[in-house]
Amino acid sequence: MEIRAVLAQNLKKCRQLRGLSQEELAHRADIDRTYISSLERCVYAASIEVVDQLARALDMEASDLLQRTPADEPGVCEET
Amino acid sequence: MEIRAVLAQNLKKCRQLRGLSQEELAHRADIDRTYISSLERCVYAASIEVVDQLARALDMEASDLLQRTPADEPGVCEET
DNA sequence: CGCAATTGTAGAGAATACTCCGTGGAGAAA
DNA sequence: TTTCTCCACGGAGTATTCTCTACAATTGCG
Known part of the structure; x- marks a missing residue:
C-alpha cells in the first residue's frame, strides 16, 4: 500500500x-x-510538517497517521 | 521538538x-x-514519500522514523 | 603528516506541495 | 422544490521540496 493511501485512510478514519x-x-x-x-x-504526498499539524489537530501523534494497519489488526483510531 | 528534528535524529541514529x-x-x-x-x-520538511523510501532502505516502517522518543525510553533503533 | 572517506554547504533549476478562488454534485431536512 | 451541509474537483499562483554539480571542511587511519 502506498504511503499516501496509508495517510489518506488514517486521516479520514x-x-x-x-x-x-x-x-x-x-x-x-x-x-x-x-x-x-x-x-x-x-x-499529494504531504510533508511531515503537514502530517504533524493534522496529528495535533486530531490529538494524536504524527507517526500514528502513517501507521500501516495489518489486515487483521484494529486501526490506529479504534479503541481496544 | 520539531517534527523535522525527530526525523533528523531517528534517521541519523x-x-x-x-x-x-x-x-x-x-x-x-x-x-x-x-x-x-x-x-x-x-x-527541509521531507514529504512522506521520501520518509517511506528512507524507511524501506533502512528496513523499517515510515512511522518509526517519525516516532518521538520520550526521554526515558529507548529510541526506535535500539534493541531491547 | 599524507591520504581517503565522509559530510557540510552553496547555488541554480526542475518538480511538486500548498493556498486560494470558484463551481457543481449528492444527500438530508423543511 | 428549496435550502443546507459536506465533499469532489479545476485552475492559477506561490512556496517549498528535491536534484545535480561543485567545492570546502572534517574525521579517521596508515
Whole structure:
C-alpha cells in the first residue's frame, strides 16, 4: 500500500471518528480545506510538517497517521 | 521538538546503527546524498514519500522514523 | 603528516506541495 | 422544490521540496 493511501485512510478514519468535517479539521490544523480533501484522495504526498499539524489537530501523534494497519489488526483510531 | 528534528535524529541514529554512510543510504533509497545530509540537519520538511523510501532502505516502517522518543525510553533503533 | 572517506554547504533549476478562488454534485431536512 | 451541509474537483499562483554539480571542511587511519 502506498504511503499516501496509508495517510489518506488514517486521516479520514480518525477525522470521522472525532465527528469532524474536512472544514472543521482544516480550521483546527490551519490548513486549506481543499488540500485536506486532496490528501484524503491521495493527490499529494504531504510533508511531515503537514502530517504533524493534522496529528495535533486530531490529538494524536504524527507517526500514528502513517501507521500501516495489518489486515487483521484494529486501526490506529479504534479503541481496544 | 520539531517534527523535522525527530526525523533528523531517528534517521541519523538508524543509519549509523546499520553502519551506512549517507552516500550508501542515498543509493539504496534512490535519493540525493546532499539532500539526506540536509534532512539530518533539519533544513527541509521531507514529504512522506521520501520518509517511506528512507524507511524501506533502512528496513523499517515510515512511522518509526517519525516516532518521538520520550526521554526515558529507548529510541526506535535500539534493541531491547 | 599524507591520504581517503565522509559530510557540510552553496547555488541554480526542475518538480511538486500548498493556498486560494470558484463551481457543481449528492444527500438530508423543511 | 428549496435550502443546507459536506465533499469532489479545476485552475492559477506561490512556496517549498528535491536534484545535480561543485567545492570546502572534517574525521579517521596508515
